[in-house]
Amino acid sequence: MFGGVFDSDAIDKSIAEKMKQSEAPGFWDDHEAAEKVMAQVRRLKNRVEPWRDLIKDMDDLDAMYELASESGGQDEEDEVRQMYEAAKQKFEKLNILNLLSGEVDQNDAYLTVHAGAGGTEACDWAFMLSRMYLRWAERHGYKTEVLDELEAEGGIKSITIQISGDFVYGYLKGEGGIHRLVRISPFDANARRHTSFASVYVYPVLDDTIEVDIRPEDLRVDTYRAGGKGGQHVNKTDSAVRFTHIPTGIVVACQSERSQIMNRQSCMNMLKARLYEYYSEQKEKENSKFAGEKKDISFGSQIRSYVFCPYTMVKDHRTKYSVGNIQGVMDGDLDEFMNAYLVAKWKGLPMDGAGDDDEEV
Numbered sequence: 001m002f003g004g005v006f007d008s009d010a011i012d013k014s015i016a017e018k019m020k021q022s023e024a025p026g027f028w029d030d031h032e033a034a035e036k037v038m039a040q041v042r043r044l045k046n047r048v049e050p051w052r053d054l055i056k057d058m059d060d061l062d063a064m065y066e067l068a069s070e071s072g073g074q075d076e077e078d079e080v081r082q083m084y085e086a087a088k089q090k091f092e093k094l095n096i097l098n099l100l101s102g103e104v105d106q107n108d109a110y111l112t113v114h115a116g117a118g119g120t121e122a123c124d125w126a127f128m129l130s131r132m133y134l135r136w137a138e139r140h141g142y143k144t145e146v147l148d149e150l151e152a153e154g155g156i157k158s159i160t161i162q163i164s165g166d167f168v169y170g171y172l173k174g175e176g177g178i179h180r181l182v183r184i185s186p187f188d189a190n191a192r193r194h195t196s197f198a199s200v201y202v203y204p205v206l207d208d209t210i211e212v213d214i215r216p217e218d219l220r221v222d223t224y225r226a227g228g229k230g231g232q233h234v235n236k237t238d239s240a241v242r243f244t245h246i247p248t249g250i251v252v253a254c255q256s257e258r259s260q261i262m263n264r265q266s267c268m269n270m271l272k273a274r275l276y277e278y279y280s281e282q283k284e285k286e287n288s289k290f291a292g293e294k295k296d297i298s299f300g301s302q303i304r305s306y307v308f309c310p311y312t313m314v315k316d317h318r319t320k321y322s323v324g325n326i327q328g329v330m331d332g333d334l335d336e337f338m339n340a341y342l343v344a345k346w347k348g349l350p351m352d353g354a355g356d357d358d359e360e361v
Helices: 008-022 031-071 074-098 120-139 168-175 260-286 326-330 335-347
Strands: 111-117 143-152 153-163 177-185 193-204 218-222 240-245 248-256 303-306 313-316
Touching: 008 031, 008 260, 031 074, 031 240, 074 335, 111 168, 120 143, 120 153, 120 193, 120 326, 143 193, 143 248, 153 168, 153 248, 168 193, 168 335, 177 326, 193 260, 218 260, 240 260, 248 260, 303 326, 313 326, 313 335
Parallel strands: 177 303
Antiparallel strands: 111 153, 111 193, 143 153, 177 193, 218 240, 240 248, 303 313
């Protein structure tokens, strides 16, 4: 039906099976499990129903075009143009969505920002980046929760945010890497230009269908008193939790809940997600897949530069996509960067420009 874009019949069959499952007695006894099934139904419907709506729009456009051709009226011609532009925009949006076909693209995501070297300046840049992603999530109506935050003078040392919604990981997966800021530092009394770096990590929130084995002997668990801004925000008990996976050195922490048990569960979920991403990358390296795209996350290999001075520009070094409206980007207008990454990845284009240090950026 959709010209090979996806198997709509198989999706319809899956929807019917899950809806039948939802009608079974006792389905809602386990509310959490039932919600997951219904979320799967919603996501499956989102795969096919917008395309069917677009086909209907095209039928209406075809009929309106015939009417305009017969009447020759300017009003009809203007309406055809408006309908065409609306259908074109809808198609482009759905085409991007169709690129999100990976195993975990439809999942929620954890996003972590770490300040690089540079003291106060870098901590402020890490805070600015976290705000940018929170604004992006807000624009899309996604739910956000700060799971862990380490404050520092002028900003933050690190922050981990869970962003929940349809295809969050699919959209965010290209954001991982080093982000570079060039500006006149507000912390420099001599108003000199500074360059700062921060690293962004993105990994999927995993559901029960994906197994990640974690042996107890491979795990070190530390508990500590949660930090805060003082007063009632500071915990009086060791409720914050940090997990260290000894074989890989991966560390995750959570202090968003007052209960140590809940923070432990959040840490375990994050660790499973990080390990899934880690082992997936190891498999890619073994297969030499995307070899030109993968780079170590280290200074000098930035994926994107944000220039506030002497001109304004945000440039992605992999796709070469750039815009001059830097304030819009910092307010969460990131969709075109994400779309450019998805299209380039789908086309198999080389994205080895990370770390460009040409004069334009």
